[in-house]
Amino acid sequence: MEAVRVLFVCLGNICRSPMAEAVMRHIVRQESLPYPIEVDSAGTGDWHLGHQPHEGTRKVLDEHGVSYEGMRARLVKPEDYGSFTYIICMDRKNLKDVRDVFRNGIDRDGKVFTFMELLPHRGVQDVPDPYYEGNFPYVYELVEEGCRALLAKIKADMVRG
Template sequence: MIKVLFVCLGNICRSPMAEAIFRDKVEKAGLTDKITVDSAGTGGWHIGEPPHKGTRKKLQELGISSQGLKGRQMTSQDLDQFDYIIGMDESNIENINKLAEQAPKANVRRLMDYINDMPVRDIPDPFFTGNFDEVHEMIDKGTDSLLEEICREKNIN
């Protein structure tokens, strides 16, 4: 089983949106028996909380469920348990890499690193910008490329 973890700052906006969108793509591709998805935050402010109302609204518009999504903080154990740890911005990557010093096996990248023609590498935090549409567009493109790369790397059809 291939395990993917999406990570942002508080785990209420970007990473749960990425988790839900990627899970939906995995289900539609018939790959739920091969790929599992989760999300976490580098900070612990929103542990146990549902996604931000902007994230829930965007997912609802897309017909994607946010049910069962709850904020949690990333731990060093995640670095051993997940094959792909995908940060939303450079700050997330720096925080993940601080944990990775304890468990250097993790494959850590920003989601936008999977898109060659994307000039912007950081997905802005809609908790501060309020722009959930922009974040959705970036996550949608990034998760398409991520799924393609996983299928190519792992020889999954």
């Protein structure tokens, strides 16, 4: 069976999207799924290319026993559109930037959306950027809840086929 591939996207790919990548990988490892789920992350800006996740992200992941081993920042690229089943942007600005990278087709199949669309009951449209706000524990809370909602969506989508 072909793998379900998930790409999380934020600005610099050192805080929110690698946190989501690590948490989603962790949650997927805990499940016995009849299909593989591959997870990656990327950024829309090139300031941190090749860097490991931000110290605040690493600290909160360590506190929750979530591995981020081997993760390095990279840029989102046009070919990612065809390579991933779901492309989840951490905020609306990232969504706009991703649309600019992909240039066409992204509104036709519903695979590109914002992370907080997974958590409409929260009443928040964007995952706040802890790089500027320092609120890594709150972002982790959103990310963990959203990744669980994403896994439920993937399972439901797989049943629908």
